[in-house]
Amino acid sequence: MAKNLRKLPSGRWGIAIFILCLALFPLLTVNNPYYINVMVFVGINTIIVVGLNLLMGYAGQISLGHAAFYGIGAYCSGLLTAKYGCSPWLALPAAVALTASVAYLIGLPTLRLKGHYLAMATLGFGMVVYIVLRQLSWLTGDSSGLMGIPGISIGRFKLDTDLKYYFLVWTMAVGVLMLSRNIVNSRIGRALRAVEGSETAARTLGVDTARYKLQVFALSAAYAGLAGFLYAHFMGFIGPSTFGFKFSIELVTMVVVGGMASIWGSVLGAAFLTILPECLRVAEDYDIVIYGLLLMVVMIFMPKGLTRTTVDLLKSRWTASPVSQTNEE
Amino acid sequence: MTTYSQVVQYVITGITIGGIYALIALGFTIIYNTTGIINFAQGEFVMLGGMIAVSLATTGLPLLCAALLSVLLVTAVGLLFERLAIHPLKGASIITLIIITIGASIFLKGVAMLIWGKDAVRLPSFSGDKPFHILGATILPQHLWILGITLSVMLLLHLFFEYTILGKAMRASAANRLAATLVGINVRKMAMCSFALSAAIGAVAGIIISPVTFSSYDVGTMLGLKGFCAAIIGGLGSSPGAILGGFLLGILESLGAGFLSSSYKDATAFCILLTVLFLRPRGILGRP
Amino acid sequence: MFRLNKKLMWLFCLPVLLFVLISGCAKEKKVYKIGAIFAITGPASPLGTPERDTVKLLEDQINQAGGIDGHRLKVIIYDTAGDETKCRMAVKKLIYKDKVLAIIGPSRSGTTLAIIDEVQKAEIPLISCAASIKIVEPVKKWVFKTPQSDVLAVAKIIDYLKERNIDKIAIINVSNPYGISGKEQLDIQAPQAGIQVVAHEEFGQKDPDMTAQLTRIKGTDAQAVICWGTNPGPAIVARNMRQLGMQIPLIQSHGIANKKFIELAGEAAEGVVFPAGRLIVAEELPDSDPQKSLLLKYANDFQQKYGRSADTFGGHAWDALQLVVSALKKAGPDKAKIRDEIENTRNFIGTGGIFNFSPTEHNGLTKEAFVMVTIRDGNWRLLK
Incomplete structure (x- = not known):
């Protein structure tokens, strides 16, 4: 803890500035619902990516099926509210708990092994969940997806505009960011970094590596469940195609492009890859070519991701200056 | 139609499709062994072919x-891909390289869409479309071609790895990179060869199935995934495992579609993957 | 290394800058702006591409003819990639950034359902190019659609089956919303007509082989196979049936109404029967048919501009855009009035049929919008 004391204030400033920017954003864009809408999706993606980054960057495990947890969260909350008239605030803990426990069950047999077995298991799991969601029409009433998911209200205050929802999403996202930061700086975080560095060494020192990995996996799934909840009630309609393999891969890409083992990297990665396709709309048919090419170029020239490259850049400019500490890893 | 002849039909279908899966799985294995990368652009080689x-x-x-x-051109694409996108990154983490292959897959798919459009196209069958009957099941000449070419590719690969200097060098660098470097094998050149080789195999797979299942710009993703699935079932890194995994996956998938439910046919494949992972995490023939 | 990094920073900043810049420009006066969202890429792109091309063709034609009452028409087209999230963002951009008067599309039912709330809230007319009946049933104030619902296609097929005295059918459908919705409709309508469904099979959109499913059907006493899907699956079904030596008739859905099916299925396409809009058999229609001249003109124009034949999907976009344009002519640039005009449209001759909208009917077609078509010598032929 003592070691982190020096870092914490600057980190707190970082978060404060970040929150200020978020609060000012609607003003900057003249409250245009389109930009707000894009930022809502950035927020939702940030929540999943932060969790996935904890798993990939700190626990050293890849999940190729995180879209499935997103989907389970969305469908759980959507079905409970739209079909059974449940309040969204009751559906939220249900969605989060369900995704976390499903993740726990999937992780239990695979995380005890070394290597990327979790990646393969989650790949299979993700595909199975996607196919099951696709076949759900007897439950959802329509083969295209689930309709009529109600919006969220806090007491009598209805979150019926994009701006109100924007604040809800980002409040949750900032909460998730702070929680994750605390986890990273806590005993669990240190244990996790030990696991990532050398699992054998960590084990020798008495760290129950499998347990920690499992906990982080469940936590990251819970984040995805939360994001699914936010997505479902924002859209009002969910279809299976959102939760397929493609999105799982996009999420992994966001983590790596943003920077592994970096909380801020997750925000940056989610923002970059959510906004990029919107910018590429002008390119029409060429957009996916440019998208693929950019992805390759970013990884070739910045193999450690956007954040690390930025930090290195700052460091080389103000060598040995404490400013570079602002971006913790 | 009797149950017996139905089973024969399912198994024959399964073997044909399984052969394709096996070829794709082999492509994964070759690159994985020499570089440690899971090449998500493998399916795109099949599509390009x-x-x-x-x-x-x-x-x-x-x-x-x-x-x-076509095989030559796709091999060139594989070579180019390795030289331009994989080779320049000395010391990058494996996950970074995997993301690059994902980028390449999206890029290749996009380019294919621009060149050939979005519709499916078909190669004429190698020798006609007149079906013939075996044990109550019907089978197309093209199925025999697929099986024959798949088996010959496998045999050629085996000979290549066992009896040529290059093949032996590739095996050596897969077994132990440091030791291979010490005996004078240029390990990085082997990475290039592995990309060329698996691109070629992918192209062959893409060509021989085109008459039966058509080709389109987006056909690679699912085939690539199934091939990856097959590679894991057999044990990632093991060539006999890839072949076994491919055929097993093809046959079980076909039987599953026939006797259980065709709605969950793809789910069958991935459930097999999960079962294998839980029971035998290293795959059936995987190295411990 | 440092200099390189600086360049790279720019590389990262560039999209962000572009995003702000591009969205800031484009403001012309006296231009009527209409938004269009289609699945130009992604799995539904065989639908979205002809729709996009048709809209571009019409936009040119209308502007060459002097626009709408002297106002130039501008159609802003965005790609949804068939994805609900992307579609939602595109709609937001059209409504709040580009400030369009009406929106046509999207191509898929899922993407349409995902934006209905949004459109209703923003009070902007939407004419969807997607099939599902759920889009207009129950009626939503601001939402219309042009494609014939699969309910009508199924009704047409049931009529055909009854004529042929077929009372046992097998269904094989693609496992996407289009296929599943078709299957569900068949399951509802067939028993009502005394037709028994003896087998249900399904295949994935990119499945390479359907012999397993068809072998199962072969084991039943079905008198006809009904296949519900879009290319290339149905072509593989046709070829696999040929391979297995199955003699019973194959009836397909309107999802195969483009030349690709004939090209892919080859020999096996011969004798396939399916319901379709009149567009593909325009030449065979009697001269008294009110749609004939319009269909021939659209087919010719499309062929001339793009060098490939028009299909019914493009036709849906044709109908949607023309409906908006004719409403615009009468109502002027007022969203609410445009909506009212669309709802009041009667006897509108489109490519998909003759549309009669009303406050309770937002699709405006009957099953007469379909004709049964068969394939002979590699060409579409009107059946009877």
């Missing part, structure tokens, strides 16, 4: 020429 062959065949080139030229 089929699309290029169709394009060449429609210009009036004889089928055999079109096929060979």
Whole structure:
């Protein structure tokens, strides 16, 4: 803890500035619902990516099926509210708990092994969940997806505009960011970094590596469940195609492009890859070519991701200056 | 139609599709062994093979020429990909390289869509479409071609790895990179060879299935995934495992579609994957 | 290394800058702006591409003819990639950034359902190019659609089956919303007509082989196979049936109404029967048919501009855009009035049929919008 004391204030400033920017954003864009809408999706993606980054960057495990947890969260909350008239605030803990426990069950047999077995298991799991969601029409009433998911209200205050929802999403996202930061700086975080560095060494020192990995996996799934909840009630309609393999891969890409083992990297990665396709709309048919090419170029020239490259850049400019500490890893 | 002949039909279908899965799985294995990378662009090699062959065949080139030229071109794409995107990154983490292959897959798919459009195209069958009957099941000549070519590719690969210097060098660098470097093998060159080789195998797979299942710009993703699945079931890193995994996956999938439910056919494949992972995490023939 | 990094920073900043810049420009006066969202890429792109091309063709034609009452028409087209999230963002951009008067599309039912709330809230007319009946049933104030619902296609097929005295059918459908919705409709309507469904099979959109499913059907006493899907699956079904030596008739859905099916299925396409809009058999229609001249013109124009034949999907976009344009002519640039005009449209001759909208009917077609078509000698032929 003592070691982190020096870092914490600057980190707190970082978060404060970040929150200020978020609060000012609607003003900057003249409250245009389109930009707000894009930022809502950035927020939702940030929540999943932060969790996935904890798993990939700190626990050293890849999940190729995180879209499935997103989907389970969305469908759980959507079905409970739209079909059974449940309040969204009751559906939220249900969605989060369900995704976390499903993740726990999937992780239990695979995380005890070394290597990327979790990646393969989650790949299979993700595909199975996607196919099951696709076949759900007897439950959802329509083969295209689930309709009529109600919006969220806090007491009598209805979150019926994009701006109100924007604040809800980002409040949750900032909460998730702070929680994750605390986890990273806590005993669990240190244990996790030990696991990532050398699992054998960590084990020798008495760290129950499998347990920690499992906990982080469940936590990251819970984040995805939360994001699914936010997505479902924002859209009002969910279809299976959102939760397929493609999105799982996009999420992994966001983590790596943003920077592994970096909380801020997750925000940056989610923002970059959510906004990029919107910018590429002008390119029409060429957009996916440019998208693929950019992805390759970013990884070739910045193999450690956007954040690390930025930090290195700052460091080389103000060598040995404490400013570079602002971006913790 | 009796149950017996139904089973025969399912198994024959399964073997044909399984052969394709096995070829793709082999492609994964070769690259994984020499570089540690899971190449998500493997399915795109299959797609490119089929699309290029169709394009060449429609210009009036004889089928055999079109096929060979297509394999060569795709091999060149594989080489180029390794040189431009994988090779320059010294010391990058494996996950970074995997993301690059994902980028390449999206890029290749996009380029294919621009060149060939979004519709499916078909290569003419190698020798007609007249089905014949075996044990109550019907089978197309093309199925025999698929099986025959798949088996010959496998045999050639085996000979290549066992009896040529290059093949032995690739095996050596897969077994132990440091030791291979010490005996004078250029490990990084081997990475290049592995990309070329698996691109070629992918192209062959793409060409031989095109007459039966058509080719389109987005056919690679699912085939790539199934091939990856097969590689894991057999044990990632093991060539016999890849072949076994491919055939097993093809046959079980076909039987599952026939006897259980065709709605969950793809789910069957991935459930098999999960079961294998839980029971035998290293795959059936995986190295411990 | 440092200099390189600086360049790279720019590389990262560039998209962000572009995003702000591009969205800031484009403001012309006296231009009527209409938004269009289609699945130009992704799995539904065979639908979205002809729709996009048709809209571009019409936009040119209308502007060459002097626009709408002297106002130039501008159609802003965005790609949804068939994805609900992307579609939602595109709609937001059209409504709040580009400030369009009406929106046509999207191509898929899922993407349409995902934006209905949004459109209703923003009070902007939407004419969807997707099939599902759920889009207009129950009626939503601001939402219309042009494609014939699969309910009508199924009704047409049931009529055909009854004529042929077929009372046992097998269904094989693609496992996407289009296929599943078709299957569900068949399951509802067939028993009502005394037709028994003896087998249900399904295949994936990119499945390479359907012999397993068809072998199962072969084991039943079905008298006809009904296949519900879009290319390339149905072509593989046709070829696999040929391979297995199945003699019973194959009836397909309107999802195969483009030349690709004939090309892919080859020999096996012969004798396939399916319901379709009149567009593909325009030449065979009697001269008294009110749609004939319009269909021939659209087919010719499309062929001339793009060098490939028009299909019914493009036709849906044709109908949608023309409906908006004719409403615009009468109502002027007022969203609410445009909506009212669309709802009041009667006897509108489109490519998909003759549309009669009303406050309770937002699709405006009957099953007469379909004709049964068969394939003979590699060409579409009107059946009877």
